[in-house]
Amino acid sequence: MISVAQLLAALRTLTFIQPLVLLALAGVVPLVLSAARARLRQTPIGLRIGVLVSRLAIATLAIVALAQPTLRPAGHGRAVVFALDVSDSIAPDQLAFSRDWVARAQTALPPGSVSNVIEFGARAQLAGASQPPPGASTDLGAALQLGGSIVAHDSTLSPEIVLLTDGWPTAGGQAIDALPPGVAVSYVPLPSSAQAQAQVAVVRSLNVPNVARAGDRIDINLNLQALQPTDAQLRVTLDQTVLANGSVHLEPGDNQLALPAPLGSPGFTSVRAELRVGDQVSTLSAVVVVKPAGRVLVLEDDPGATEPLVKLLVDQGLQVERRPASSVPPRAEDLGAFDGALLVNTPATSLTLDQQRTLQSFVQDLGRGLVVIGGPRTFSPGGYEGSVLDDVLPVSATPPIEPQQGSLALFLVIDRSGSMDIVTGGDSAGGGATKMAMAREAAIEAAGLLQMQDTLGVIAFDSSFQWVVPPTQLQSQDDVQRIQTRISTIRAGGGTSILPPLQAAFDAAVNVDAPLKHIVLMTDGESNDRGYEDLLARMSANQITLSTLAIGSDADTRLLSNLAHMGGGRSYFTERSTEIPRIANKETSILTRNAIVEGQAAAVVADPSPILRSISGDLPALSGYVATTRKDRAVTALETEAGQPLLAHWQYGLGRVVAWTSEAQQGWTSEWANWLDAARFWSQAVRWSLPAPVQSEFQPFVSVGPDGRSVSMTVQALDAEGRFADLQDTRATVLSPDGSAHEVALPQRGPGEYGLDTSVNAPGEYRVLFKQGQREEVAAFVAPDAVEHHSIGSNTALLDQLATASGGHALQDPTDLQPGGGAGPSIQLWPWLLLAGLILLPMDVLLRRRA
Numbered sequence: 001m002i003s004v005a006q007l008l009a010a011l012r013t014l015t016f017i018q019p020l021v022l023l024a025l026a027g028v029v030p031l032v033l034s035a036a037r038a039r040l041r042q043t044p045i046g047l048r049i050g051v052l053v054s055r056l057a058i059a060t061l062a063i064v065a066l067a068q069p070t071l072r073p074a075g076h077g078r079a080v081v082f083a084l085d086v087s088d089s090i091a092p093d094q095l096a097f098s099r100d101w102v103a104r105a106q107t108a109l110p111p112g113s114v115s116n117v118i119e120f121g122a123r124a125q126l127a128g129a130s131q132p133p134p135g136a137s138t139d140l141g142a143a144l145q146l147g148g149s150i151v152a153h154d155s156t157l158s159p160e161i162v163l164l165t166d167g168w169p170t171a172g173g174q175a176i177d178a179l180p181p182g183v184a185v186s187y188v189p190l191p192s193s194a195q196a197q198a199q200v201a202v203v204r205s206l207n208v209p210n211v212a213r214a215g216d217r218i219d220i221n222l223n224l225q226a227l228q229p230t231d232a233q234l235r236v237t238l239d240q241t242v243l244a245n246g247s248v249h250l251e252p253g254d255n256q257l258a259l260p261a262p263l264g265s266p267g268f269t270s271v272r273a274e275l276r277v278g279d280q281v282s283t284l285s286a287v288v289v290v291k292p293a294g295r296v297l298v299l300e301d302d303p304g305a306t307e308p309l310v311k312l313l314v315d316q317g318l319q320v321e322r323r324p325a326s327s328v329p330p331r332a333e334d335l336g337a338f339d340g341a342l343l344v345n346t347p348a349t350s351l352t353l354d355q356q357r358t359l360q361s362f363v364q365d366l367g368r369g370l371v372v373i374g375g376p377r378t379f380s381p382g383g384y385e386g387s388v389l390d391d392v393l394p395v396s397a398t399p400p401i402e403p404q405q406g407s408l409a410l411f412l413v414i415d416r417s418g419s420m421d422i423v424t425g426g427d428s429a430g431g432g433a434t435k436m437a438m439a440r441e442a443a444i445e446a447a448g449l450l451q452m453q454d455t456l457g458v459i460a461f462d463s464s465f466q467w468v469v470p471p472t473q474l475q476s477q478d479d480v481q482r483i484q485t486r487i488s489t490i491r492a493g494g495g496t497s498i499l500p501p502l503q504a505a506f507d508a509a510v511n512v513d514a515p516l517k518h519i520v521l522m523t524d525g526e527s528n529d530r531g532y533e534d535l536l537a538r539m540s541a542n543q544i545t546l547s548t549l550a551i552g553s554d555a556d557t558r559l560l561s562n563l564a565h566m567g568g569g570r571s572y573f574t575e576r577s578t579e580i581p582r583i584a585n586k587e588t589s590i591l592t593r594n595a596i597v598e599g600q601a602a603a604v605v606a607d608p609s610p611i612l613r614s615i616s617g618d619l620p621a622l623s624g625y626v627a628t629t630r631k632d633r634a635v636t637a638l639e640t641e642a643g644q645p646l647l648a649h650w651q652y653g654l655g656r657v658v659a660w661t662s663e664a665q666q667g668w669t670s671e672w673a674n675w676l677d678a679a680r681f682w683s684q685a686v687r688w689s690l691p692a693p694v695q696s697e698f699q700p701f702v703s704v705g706p707d708g709r710s711v712s713m714t715v716q717a718l719d720a721e722g723r724f725a726d727l728q729d730t731r732a733t734v735l736s737p738d739g740s741a742h743e744v745a746l747p748q749r750g751p752g753e754y755g756l757d758t759s760v761n762a763p764g765e766y767r768v769l770f771k772q773g774q775r776e777e778v779a780a781f782v783a784p785d786a787v788e789h790h791s792i793g794s795n796t797a798l799l800d801q802l803a804t805a806s807g808g809h810a811l812q813d814p815t816d817l818q819p820g821g822g823a824g825p826s827i828q829l830w831p832w833l834l835l836a837g838l839i840l841l842p843m844d845v846l847l848r849r850r851a
Contacts, residue, residue: 014069014070014071015069015070016067016068016069016070017067017068017069017070018066018067018068019067020067021063021066021067022063022064022067024063025060025063025064028056028059028060028063029056031059032052032055032056032059047847050847051844051847054840054843054844054847055844057837057840058837058840058841058844061833061834061836061837061840062833062834062837064830064833065829065830065831065833065834065837066830067830068828068830069828069829069830069833070827070828070829071827071829077110077111077112077113077114077154077157077158078109078110078113078114078115078157078158078160078817079113079114079115079151079152079153079154079157079158079159079160080105080109080113080114080115080116080151080159080160080161080162080817081115081116081117081118081147081150081151081160081161081162082102082105082106082115082116082117082118082162082164083118083119083120083124083143083144083146083147083161083162083163083164083165084098084099084102084117084118084119084120084127084164084165085098085120085121085138085143085163085164085165085166086119086120086121086132086133086135087120087121087122087135087136087137087138087170087788088121088135088136088786088788088789089138089166089168089788089789089791090135090165090166090190091193091194093193093194094166094190094191094193097190097191098164098188098190101164101188101814102117102162102164104814105162105814105817107814108814108815108817109817112157113157114152114154114157116150116151118143118146118147118150119132119133120133120138120139120140120142120143120146120165121133121134121135121136121137121138121139122134122135122136122137122138122139122171122707123139123142124139124142124143124145124146124147125146126150135788136707136709136786136787136788137170137171137706137707137708137709137787137788138165138168138169138170138171138788139169139170139171139172140163140165140167140169140172140175140178141169141172141173141174141175141177141178142171142172142178143163143165144161144175144178144179144180144185144802145178145180147161147180147183148161148179148180148181148183149180151180151183158184159182159183159184160183160184160185160186160808160817161180161183161184161185161186161808162186162187162188162811162817163185163186163187163188163799163802164187164188164190165187165190165799166190166791166793166794166795167187167794167795167796167798167799168788168791168795169706169798170706170707170708170787170788170791171705171706171707171710172706175798175802176801176802176805179802179805179806183806184803184806184807184808185802185803185805185806185808186803186808186809186810186811187799187802187803187808187810187811188810188811188812189794189796189799189810189812190794192227192793199277199280199282199792200226200227200228200230200277200280200792201224201225201226201227201230201232201250201275201277201280201282201792202224202225202275202282202789202790202791202792203222203223203224203273203274203275203282203283203284203790204223204224204225204254204790204791205221205222205223205284205790206220206221206222206223206271206273206284206285206286207220207221207286208220208221208271208286208287208288209288210288210289210701210702210779210780211288211289211290211291211692211693211694211779212263212288212289212290212291212693213263213290213291213292213293213294213687213690213693214263214264214265214266214290214291214292214293214317215262215263215293215316215317215318215683215687216262216263216687217260217261217262217263217613217614217680217684218260218261218263218288219258219259219260219261219613220236220238220243220258220259220260220261220271220273221256221257221258222234222236222256222257222258222259222273223254223255223256223257224248224250224254224255224257224275225253225254225255225791225792225793226250226251226252226253226255226792227252227792227793228252229249229250229251229252230249230250230277231247231248231249231250232247232248232250232275232276232277233245233246233247233248233275233276233277234246234247234248234257234273234274234275234276235273235274235276236259236271236272236273236274237270237271237272238261238263238269238270238271239264239269239270243259243261244259260613260614263288263290264290265290266290266291266292267290268287268288268289268290268765268767268780269287269288269290270285270286270287270765271285271286271287271288272284272285272286273285282789282790283785284784284790285765285782285784286782287765287780287781287782288780289778289779289780291693291694292319292693293317293318293319294318294319294339294340294369294686294687294690294693295318295319295321295337295338295339295340296313296318296319296320296321296338296339296340296341296342296686296690297321297322297323297335297338297340297341297342298310298320298321298322298323298341298342298344299323299324299325299327299328299341299342299343299344299346300322300323300324300325300344300345300346301324301325301326301344301345301346301347301350301377301565302345302565303324305344305345305666306322306342306344306664308664308665308666308673309342309344309373309664309665309682310322312665312678312679312682312683313682313683313686315679316679316680316682316683317683318683318686318687321338325343325346325350325351326350326351326355328351328355328358328359329355329358330354330355330358331358332358332359332361332362332365332366333366334358335358335362335366335368336366338368339368339369339690339691339693340368340369340370340371340686340689340690341359341362341368341369341370341371342370342371342372342373342686343359343370343371343372343373343389344373344375344664345373345374345375345376345377345378345663346377346378346382347377347378347381347382347383347384347570347571348382348383348384348387348389348390349382349383349561349564349570349571349572350561350565350571351389353388356387356388356389357388359388359389359392360388360389360391360392362655363392363652363653363654363655363656363657364392364652364653364654364655365653365654366654366655367653367654367655367691367696368655368690368691369655369656369657369658369686369688369689369690369691370392370652370655370656370657370658370689371657371658371659371660371685371686371689372389372393372657372658372659372660373660373663373664374625374626374659374660374661374662374663375626375662375663375667375668376568376596376626377568377569377570378626378661379395379397379399379595379626379628379661380397380398380399380595380626380627380628381570381595381596381626382397382570383570383586384397385397385398385586386586392652392657393631393657393659394631394633394634394635394648394649394650394652394657394658394659395628395629395630395631395634395645395648395659395661396628396629396630396631397595397628398628398629399595399626399627399628399629400627400629400644407451407453407454407455407514407515407516408450408451408454408455408514408516408517408518409454409455409456409457409471409509409512409514409516409517409518410446410450410454410455410456410457410518410519410520411456411457411458411459411471411505411508411509411517411518411519411520412443412446412447412456412457412458412459412487412519412520412522413459413461413498413501413502413505413519413520413521413522413523414439414440414443414458414459414460414461414468414487414490414522414523415435415439415461415462415496415498415521415522415523415524415551416436416439416460416461416462416490416491416492416493416494417461417462417463417492417493417494417495417496417523417524418462418492418493418494418495419435419496419524419554420434420435420436420439420492420523420524420551421434421435421436421492421493422434422435422552422554424438424551424552424553424575434492435492435524435551435552436490436491436492438551438574439490439522439523439549439551440487440488440490441584442522442549442583442584443458443487443522443584444484444487444488445584446520446584446587447480447483447484447487448480448484449584450474450480451474452474452475452476453473453474453475454473454474454514455471455472455473455474455512455514456469456471456472456474456483457469457470457471457472457505457508458483458486458487459501459504459505460490461496461497461498461500461501462492462493462494462495462496462497463494463495463496463497464494464497464500465497465500465501465504467504468486468487468489468490469483469486469487471508471512496523497529498521498523498525498529499529499530499531499532499535500529502519502521502532502535502546503535505519506519506535506538506539506542506544509542509544510542510544517542517543517544517545518544518545518546518547518569519539519544519545519546519547519567520546520547520548520549520569520587521546521547521548521549521560521563522548522549522551523548523549523550523551523555523560524550524551524552524554524555524556525548525550525555525556525557525559525560532563532566533566536563536566536567539567540566540567540568545567545568545569546563546564546566546567546568546569547564547567547569547570547571547572547587548560548561548563548564548567548569548570548571548572549572549573549574549583550571550572550573550574551574551575552575553575555573557571557573560573570587572587595626595627595628596624596626596627597624597625597626597627597640597644598623598624598668599623599624600621600622600623601621601622601623601624601625601640601641601642602618602619602621602622602640602641603619603620603621603622603638603639603640603646603647604638604639604640604641605637605638606636606637606638606639607635607636607637608637609635609637609647609649610684610688611637611647611649611658611681611684611685611688612637612638612681612684613684614680615677615680615681615684617677619638619675619681620669620671620672620674620675621671622646622662622668622669622671623667623668623669623670623671624662624663624667624668625640625644625646625661625662625668626661626662627644627661628644628645628659628661629644629645630645630648631648631650633650634648634649634650635648635649635650636648637649644661645659645661646660646661646662647659647660647661647685649685649688649689654691655689655691656688656689656690656691657689658685658686658688658689660685664682665678665682694777695775695777696718697717697718697719697720697722697725697775698715698716698717698718698770698772698775698777699715699716699717699777700713700714700715700732700768700770700777700778700779701713701714701715701716701779702714702768702779702780702781703781704781704782704783706787707787708763708783708784708786708787709759709760709761709783710757710758710759711757711758711759711760711766711781711783712755712756712757712758713732713744713746713755713756713757713758713768713770713779714746714749714753714754714755715730715732715746715753715754715755715770715772715777716752716753717730717752717753717754717772717775718752723752724751724752725752725772726748726751726752727748728748728754728772728773729745729772729773730745730746730748730754730770730771730772731743731744731745731746731770731771731772732744732746732756732768732769732770732771733768733769733771734766734767734768735766735767735768735769736760736762736764736766737762737763737764737765737766738762738764744756744758746770754772760783762783763782763783763784763785763786764782764783765780765781765782766780766781766782766783767779767780768780768781
């Protein structure tokens with residue numbers, strides 16, 4: 001007998017193939033009534049009702065039949081594949097539980113059900129085979145694929161795969177990708193094994209970099225698994241050095257730990273983690289290929305100023321070479337022997353445009369590192385704004401716009417000697433300008449850019465000098481215009497003597513009350529004066545700076561560059577009058593927007609950064625820095641309390657760039673000399689910028705599969721021109737833990753790519769030498785002892801993911817498989833509706849005749 005509940009459940013599955021036909025029912029009643037009204041007017045009421053009902057029933061049955069109704073009631077039969085995990089991670093009592101559960105479930109299945117049993121470990125197969133699958137690994141994906149292929153695909157049965165496993169796959173691909181379509185995947189949680197209760201904690205994974213540099217601080221990442229709250233003993237060693245040896249408290253599930261460790265000399269470094277709970281011990285090992293420390297080029301504009309920093313870097317194991325910043329070659333390839341470069345307190349004007357582009361290509365194209373260290377002559381004071389260096393840096397050299405602090409005293413010392421009357425930038429007929437005219441234009445431009453309350457003085461000199469504009473504090477725009485008019489009257493003629501007018505400008509600047517005092521010398525530099533060093537030393541003591549503008553192709557640029565360098569300013573050169581407004585604007589903007597911030601400043605951690613790894617506590621205070629502006633994509637690791645960047649870094653093309661806006665181990669950072677972490681800070685800043693210590697044109701890689709025995713060896717190779725190195729004889733020599741070695745050929749897989757998938761039989765540390773022609777590279781890997789013994793408990797997260805994605809669920813008892821949830825056979829109702837209409841038709845005829 002079919003119960004009412006079952007009937008209602010079946011009706012809920014009613015569907016119509018042509019549902020729009022049902023709209024015709026809306027016209028059936030009025031049509032039948034209107035057609036029969038006249039003929040049945042004299043018919044007795046009872047007979048009239050009978051005729052109307054029969055006609056309405058026949059018409060309704062016909063229309064509903066044309067809509068093709070279909071019933072699909074739930075079926076009771078099941079198509080079930082029971083998948084038993086027989087890998088080494090399943091204890092005998094757990095396997096016995098699984099077999100008993102399956103036996104009871106097969107008995108409890110409803111009539112008409114179909115079931116199969118498969119077993120899986122390293123592979124999946126039907127149960128009852130002469131040999132069980134190897135248990136050294138667990139291929140859950142293979143079990144799902146086999147189960148999906150043998151499950152009965154019958155529309156009257158509900159297909160389902162029931163997993164009896166701990167859910168820890170150690171072989172094959174992602175289990176979620178192996179879900180068979182249209183098949184529910186459920187699972188049975190396995191009880192804890194009485195035999196395995198003593199194993200309450202294991203080392204699940206141990207991860208270290210495959211390759212690193214000598215002196216690098218790497219992170220040893222551990223995943224420790226526990227069944228219950230546990231106190232265990234953890235011992236971690238790096239070769240023979242003990243990094244950790246003590247008690248750790250573990251919570252149920254995964255416990256993540258990270259231990260920093262410094263690497264020693266080049267070679268192979270073994271890392272071992274041992275977790276002990278009572279008499280149970282779980283161990284895992286890894287190996288790091290340690291390459292030589294990076295080779296770094298220190299570019300300095302002031303010889304000897306980098307000595308404290310260089311000493312720290314050398315003590316940290318880096319190979320350091322010092323050169324003048326002006327020695328940067330015109331091609332980045334000429335710096336190919338270096339892994340990174342440091343540009344220390346060097347103004348942009350000390351580098352030609354080609355030299356700046358060399359540093360840019362060094363980072364962007366060659367993938368090397370660049371660390372720019374600040375000082376009074378870098379960033380905005382160093383003329384970085386709008387330069388190639390400004391584009392490379394992770395900070396903008398433009399200082400933030402803030403109210404000006406104090407006024408500026410600017411003194412222009414202009415050469416009016418006879419040599420300044422020469423036309424440059426073209427001949428006299430071709431639109432060139434005299435050097436004198438260019439100097440006047442630069443002075444007029446500079447005067448127009450000053451602010452009210454600034455002080456301006458102008459000296460013109462040849463073999464003698466005179467004040468064209470005595471030191472004057474600007475009170476109005478009329479003052480500016482009068483000064484510009486006086487400047488325009490300067491005419492060339494006479495000899496050249498630079499030192500006396502510079503001395504006069506210095507004497508006047510000393511007596512001016514202004515926080516910013518600056519002198520600009522405009523000349524072709526043809527002078528034989530001596531004694532600049534003493535004057536510039538006194539200028540420095542009084543915080544008066546000097547910039548120079550060399551005008552004309554015959555200018556003594558070496559002298560003027562040295563004067564600007566010793567004077568703490570910038571050196572400019574031009575032979576084109578069109579560049580004068582830009583130079584004047586740039587120099588005056590640097591002065592009026594003072595970027596040098598002096599006074600005590602604290603370094604505050606802003607964004608997380610690997611450069612600050614293992615550095616704890618407050619950083620020493622700074623006594624000054626250069627104000628810059630953040631860039632959006634950069635990481636600002638340290639900033640001042642005012643929010644201005646101190647330490648920033650980013651990826652630039654293939655390489656990395658670090659910017660430090662204060663000085664290094666001197667001047668503004670003099671307190672850092674006694675900071676215990678100073679060496680680590682600078683070493684990590686430089687090392688972060690360096691590229692990975694592998695040959696960019698010959699990169700090997702070795703990966704071990706989740707089963708701990710399958711190994712994939714690949715090489716990506718390029719030729720000297722940067723093209724894929726194809727059709728090359730590529731080989732790998734594998735040194736096994738027992739000392740034996742064997743060579744294998746790596747066939748080509750793709751453009752410049754060679755590889756081989758193989759396997760190893762024994763656990764331990766393996767070393768691999770890759771060779772292609774004259775090129776060689778080494779790698780190493782560790783095959784674990786038994787991957788099945790490095791997981792405990794059940795991976796319910798993965799099992800729930802599989803169940804949710806496929807429509808399955810967790811099963812506790814075999815009766816949870818009742819009743820069948822699948823759809824039974826579909827029933828087409830339209831033939832029965834037509835039959836009912838045909839049966840009613842003779843009755844309708846009989847009633848009409850009676851009527």
